[in-house]
Amino acid sequence: MTKRKIEVCFSPELIHLHELENKIVVVVDIFRATSTMITALGNGVASITPVADLETCRAMQSEGYVIAGERNGQTAEGFTLGNSPLAYLDGAYANQKIAMTTTNGTLAIEKSKAGSKQVLIGAFVNLQATAHYLTSQNQNVLIHCAGWKGKFNLEDSLYAGALVSLLEENFEFDCDGAIAMKGLYESNKSDLAGFLAQASHAKRLQNHQIEADIDFCLSLNLFPIIGRLQGQELVAQMIKTK
Numbered sequence: 018m019t020k021r022k023i024e025v026c027f028s029p030e031l032i033h034l035h036e037l038e039n040k041i042v043v044v045v046d047i048f049r050a051t052s053t054m055i056t057a058l059g060n061g062v063a064s065i066t067p068v069a070d071l072e073t074c075r076a077m078q079s080e081g082y083v084i085a086g087e088r089n090g091q092t093a094e095g096f097t098l099g100n101s102p103l104a105y106l107d108g109a110y111a112n113q114k115i116a117m118t119t120t121n122g123t124l125a126i127e128k129s130k131a132g133s134k135q136v137l138i139g140a141f142v143n144l145q146a147t148a149h150y151l152t153s154q155n156q157n158v159l160i161h162c163a164g165w166k167g168k169f170n171l172e173d174s175l176y177a178g179a180l181v182s183l184l185e186e187n188f189e190f191d192c193d194g195a196i197a198m199k200g201l202y203e204s205n206k207s208d209l210a211g212f213l214a215q216a217s218h219a220k221r222l223q224n225h226q227i228e229a230d231i232d233f234c235l236s237l238n239l240f241p242i243i244g245r246l247q248g249q250e251l252v253a254q255m256i257k258t259k
């Protein structure tokens with residue numbers, strides 16, 4: 018297999034600067050949307066339909082979906098679930114179809130669809146499985162960080178660095194963002210939680226008293242699955258890494 022290319026986009030506001038055609042786009046929103054989605058899929062939900070706005074998502078309840086809605090870190094009024102990965106543990110929503118809208122993550126997914134070969138969601142909780150899958154595919158990769166309301170954030174960018182670090186043997190990167198984040202990740206990987214405690218998003222979530230979510234979202238390799246978009250739904254695919 019020839020060496021493929023990997024690059025990083027730091028915000029949905031910058032995605033128009035990147036070519037999506039024929040690439041696998043990995044959307045990452047560590048706090049918390051993609052961490053929550055992988056946890057839900059890893060705990061047996063049938064599918065997750067990401068939805069950009071609250072009203073569309075709310076209306077899907079009458080079609081049999083469990084609706085998850087979050088804005089500014091809080092569960093949206095009238096929604097069954099917010100954006101916590103912990104809500105899905107122990108198969109609490111196994112075999113159910115979820116419709117989900119969040120502040121940053123679901124928008125980044127929406128913006129990754131046009132023209133791309135495939136859209137995956139990534140998180141630290143399935144880092145190894147995603148790296149393994151991407152290594153097996155003969156495709157260029159774009160890591161799309163959801164950021165925060167259009168701005169750069171530390172946790173998604175650090176995940177990008179972690180993924181680049183795992184893929185560097187088989188991928189080449191002439192992208193300054195990928196080089197920078199690989200370096201930042203490798204300097205801080207021994208204490209990711211300590212490093213990310215200073216992240217603005219972690220501080221915002223601490224104000225909502227959801228420290229347990231932050232710790233969970235920084236756990237490594239809990240689920241041997243990838244999350245991939247199939248039509249309008251995110252579904253799980255098991256990955257054998259050995």
Ligand SMILES: O=C(O)[C@H](CS(=O)(=O)O)OP(=O)(O)O
Nearest residue numbers: 049050089090119120121122
């Ligand atoms: O629920 C979250 O963690 C965030 C909320 S906010 O960005 O801190 O307002 O949403 P997400 O879409 O997961 O970034």
